[in-house]
Amino acid sequence: MIRLENLTKVFDTPKGAVVAADHINMEVPSGEICILLGPSGCGKTTTLKMINRIVKPSSGKVFINGDDTTGMDTQDLRRNIGYVIQQIGLFPNMTIEENIAVVPKLLGWDKARYKERARELMHMIALEPDAFLKRYPSELSGGQQQRIGVARALAADPPVMLMDEPFGAIDPINRAVIQDEFLKMQQDLKKTIMFVSHDIDEAIKMGDRVAVFREGKLVQYSSPDDLLAAPKNAFVESFLGEDRALKRLNLVKVAEVVSDEIGTVKPEDTLTTALARIDDFGYQNSILMINDKRQPVGLISRSLARTTKGYCRDHFQNVPATVSLDDDLRKVASLMFAQDITWLPCVDEEGRVCGQITQRAMTHHLGARFRTKQRETSAVAAEPKE
Amino acid sequence: MELIQYALDNADLLLSRTLEHISLVGVAVGIATLTGVPIGIAITRNERVAQAVLYAASIIVTVPSIALFGIMIPVLSLIGQGIGYLPAVIAVLLYSQLPIIRNTYTAINNVDPALREAARGIGMSHRQRLRMVEIPLAVPVIMAGVRTAVVLNIGVMAIAAYIGAGGLGTFISRGISQSDPRQLIVGAVAVSLLAIIVDYGLLAVQKRFTPKGMEGAANAA
Numbered sequence: 001m002i003r004l005e006n007l008t009k010v011f012d013t014p015k016g017a018v019v020a021a022d023h024i025n026m027e028v029p030s031g032e033i034c035i036l037l038g039p040s041g042c043g044k045t046t047t048l049k050m051i052n053r054i055v056k057p058s059s060g061k062v063f064i065n066g067d068d069t070t071g072m073d074t075q076d077l078r079r080n081i082g083y084v085i086q087q088i089g090l091f092p093n094m095t096i097e098e099n100i101a102v103v104p105k106l107l108g109w110d111k112a113r114y115k116e117r118a119r120e121l122m123h124m125i126a127l128e129p130d131a132f133l134k135r136y137p138s139e140l141s142g143g144q145q146q147r148i149g150v151a152r153a154l155a156a157d158p159p160v161m162l163m164d165e166p167f168g169a170i171d172p173i174n175r176a177v178i179q180d181e182f183l184k185m186q187q188d189l190k191k192t193i194m195f196v197s198h199d200i201d202e203a204i205k206m207g208d209r210v211a212v213f214r215e216g217k218l219v220q221y222s223s224p225d226d227l228l229a230a231p232k233n234a235f236v237e238s239f240l241g242e243d244r245a246l247k248r249l250n251l252v253k254v255a256e257v258v259s260d261e262i263g264t265v266k267p268e269d270t271l272t273t274a275l276a277r278i279d280d281f282g283y284q285n286s287i288l289m290i291n292d293k294r295q296p297v298g299l300i301s302r303s304l305a306r307t308t309k310g311y312c313r314d315h316f317q318n319v320p321a322t323v324s325l326d327d328d329l330r331k332v333a334s335l336m337f338a339q340d341i342t343w344l345p346c347v348d349e350e351g352r353v354c355g356q357i358t359q360r361a362m363t364h365h366l367g368a369r370f371r372t373k374q375r376e377t378s379a380v381a382a383e384p385k386e
Numbered sequence: 387m388e389l390i391q392y393a394l395d396n397a398d399l400l401l402s403r404t405l406e407h408i409s410l411v412g413v414a415v416g417i418a419t420l421t422g423v424p425i426g427i428a429i430t431r432n433e434r435v436a437q438a439v440l441y442a443a444s445i446i447v448t449v450p451s452i453a454l455f456g457i458m459i460p461v462l463s464l465i466g467q468g469i470g471y472l473p474a475v476i477a478v479l480l481y482s483q484l485p486i487i488r489n490t491y492t493a494i495n496n497v498d499p500a501l502r503e504a505a506r507g508i509g510m511s512h513r514q515r516l517r518m519v520e521i522p523l524a525v526p527v528i529m530a531g532v533r534t535a536v537v538l539n540i541g542v543m544a545i546a547a548y549i550g551a552g553g554l555g556t557f558i559s560r561g562i563s564q565s566d567p568r569q570l571i572v573g574a575v576a577v578s579l580l581a582i583i584v585d586y587g588l589l590a591v592q593k594r595f596t597p598k599g600m601e602g603a604a605n606a607a
Contacts, residue, residue: 054507078509089504093522093597102518103508136599152508162507 002034002051002160002192003027007060009046020046022216023060028209030065030159031190035203038213039239044196047213048162051194052081064160079103082153082161082191086168088145090137096148097133103156114155121151124185143174150182154189163195167202179205200240204228204250212236225251229369248366249330254323257365258346260355264290265300267313274312275305288345289316294352296322296345322347325354329362392568400557400572404580407553411543414475415535418482423528425483426490427516436491443484451477451542455549474543474551481542482535489531493524522597529592533585540581544573554580 007024010017021043028034036044049055051062053074062069069077090099097118104114122129125147137145146166153161167175183206186193197203203210204224211221220232228248231237240247263281265274267289278287278300289298289312298316308315320339323332323346335344336359343358393400429436458473467473497520505515547555557573560566 052507054503075509075511078507080509081507083504083507085500085504085507087498087500087504089498089500091501091505091519092599093519095599102510106509106514138599 001028001030001063001065002194003063003066004047004051005061005063007047007050007062008058009043009050009055010058019216021050024218026211026218026221028192028194030192032208033186033193033195033206034209034211035207036194036196036211036213037200037203037207037239038198038219040198041215042213043216044198044211044213045164046216048164048194048196051160051162052078052083075106079107079156080158080160082156082158084146084149084153084161084163084166086165088137088142088149088169090145090148090152092137095134095136096140099137099148100152100155102152107156109156117155118151121154124154125151126181143170143178146170146178147181154191159192161191161193163193165196165198168197168199175202182206201247201250204247212239225369245366246330246333248369249333249362250328252329252362252365253325254327254329254332254346254357255325257329257361258325258355258357259361262288262345262353262356264288264353265312266290266292267297267311267316269312271300271305271308271310271312271315274300275302278302278305284342286317288319288353288356289313290353296347296353319345322353323357324348329366332357332362389568389571393572396572400576403552403554403556404576407540407543407555407577407580408584410471410474410546410551410553411478411536411539414478414543415482415532415539417475418479418486418535419532421479422483422486422531423490426487426528427494427521429487429491430494440484440488440491443487446480447484451481451545452548454480455546459549469549469551471551473549474546474553477546478539478542481539485531485534485538486528487531489534490524490528493527494520496527497523523600526592526596526600529588529595533588533592536588537581537585540577540584544577 004024004026007021008019009021010019012018024043024047026034036048038044046055050057050060051064051069064081090096091102094102097115100118100121101109101114104117109117118133119129122132127144127147132140132144132148137148140148146169150166153163167178170178179202195206197206204227207224209221210224210227212219212227214235220227220236222230225248227236228240228244228251231240231244237244263277263283265277265287274287274289281287283302286299286301288296289300291297296319298312299319300312300316304315320341321335321344323335323344325346325348332344336342342360343356345353346355346357348354425439429439454477455473458476459468462468462473462476494516501519501523502515505519510518543551543553544555544558547553547559554573554576557569557576561568561570561573
């Protein structure tokens, strides 16, 4: 757990005092990722760097796992906080192994232990230890270097990590890959992480919570979903962008919206049966045909069923796409737009049809969240003032 | 032809003078490295002190070597060392400070701020940062400063023959006083060759001391 209490930084500049961070109060529960988000100069990085005292706080306190860090020795404090920076900062004079082992060495681990730890971390970040440990940072690609940067921060298994735009310098494709890898690692590691970003999409993807900063003040601190559904003021709203409802598509999984009611036909059914079933279920265009294992094999279109006689197995079209339960709605929407269709069959891990997702259900689900938020805010506004 | 004949006839003397020359410069620059590098590192902590020290070192270099020897004669005569080995070594020691201090200072100051922040953020003390990161990264540039000092002072040391310090300068001073162009030219060429050879030798040493993984940076320095 990280708790900031009235954390404040005032910089004295030739033009006078600048308040870079103004009485920041927030708490990141253990095992969660908190994204500090905002435009440049908003105080997010200053706030982050006050936690490990790269920037010395003017006033206020930082608590880690309940302990006030004010009295702690700076070096001890830092050795127990993982630190990842945008520029990566691997030491070019050291091998990958030496880079990873820096903190364990400072902490006085014996050689066998930190060597073993380096190998363990290489497996964790999916780089082959024998191929990489003896190499130097300049021989690695940017993405590989930042993976090593993360491994170095994790080396002494600190409970808390600070990450200052860690994936900002990596090309978009590799960035998405590293983000996914990191989230997967975090599921096991359960570190408490403060993570600075200026990228709203990254914040929504990576954050359990998002703290939006502006001009040294913490403006809003909430879950990504709350942030997108109910931005606190015009600044947050404009920072999130006009497509913020679309951004929520990333946050919702198919499983939350799927309807398990789906009408199907089998290959041995007649087209007459298919047409009847299409009408029973109220489908507009087509019905899904499945095999004995409940795997989707084709679509029977309404127009064909109406004009033709015969068996389904002789008259089906290909299924344009299927989605699985842990896909996010963004992917679903993309498939629907690409295929010009309004529904998609959902399959489980074994590829069996387990339901369907419709455009209507998606818009309803997303809209429901906005509707309740509006009701809440209007209810609050309607409360009589004291 | 005549020159080569002279050099061959006096090969023993030439060799011993060369060794004398190397030992004078070697001792002086060696001591200068031991003082200059720590000074260069120390002044990175305070900009104003750094400017003052670098300014002083620059002024020393502007003093002509003959004048410097002249100044030292009365001072060092107090301990009976007015001429000879000691003033020669002191002069080279002083001239070596600027390239060595300046290169050390620049090299440490130019360490990528991101690396410094990473080192701090990881929990290294100032000392650990110097030892594990900053000095290893600065070595190529510091060595380049030492090379400059050596080459510069191989020339200066030739003049020290006038205060009886020996070395290859004796050929030159005798060549002038005896109007003997053979000695003069053999001495001058020997000094030049020595400077070039030593420079290459030190370049090899510099590469050897450059941390692996930074070879690209070393070639640029």
